[in-house]
Amino acid sequence: GQSLEQPSEVTAVEGAIVQINCTYQTSGFYGLSWYQQHDGGAPTFLSYNGLDGLEETGRFSSFLSRSDSYGYLLLQELQMKDSASYFCAVIQQAGTALIFGKGTTLSVSS
């Protein structure tokens, strides 16, 4: 079977740094993506890792270790607007759909 595991909830305060981990077991692996979803909204793309290492995009960074079937999303300088659900998602083959994890609800307080 296929599984993507990530914590269900994370809480933090404004200005803090949060890391959301994702471990995966899939029949194929092409790359790992991260998406943000606010309540009632559509998922928006945050980051993609096709190769091992760190990808940085502003306050958000994502890391992948293919040998460990593991990745994480790092959110820095947290803001209230970062309160949302964050999903890791695997692309098993180029051009195919994303398989999503169950999501992590991040709550940022002042």
Place this chain on the structure above:
Amino acid sequence: GAVVSQHPSWVICKSGTSVKIECRSLDFQATTMFWYRQFPKQSLMLMATSNEGSKATYEQGVEKDKFLINHASLTLSTLTVTSAHPEDSSFYICSARGPENEKLFFGSGTQLSVL
């Protein structure tokens, strides 16, 4: 970035009726679109892969006769929920792969409520 437009945003219908949801790629051509369903506080579950000019590929457990998918052009895919029942009430989201192969762009979603 690429834009995917989805309509309607929400729909309320009576049990037994059919509902059509449209998904358009506005500034790029999408030979493949994907349809997901999401229940409250849960993950996005892939329902089917929609291929322009050919039959859709459905995930295991998704009834192809109930969820009709048509991808008649490079910019439009439709999902029709036929004979809807209350258990079909959910958030339906379409997506398309943009010019950068690894990114999926999502429509704004359709909240379906079946009474």
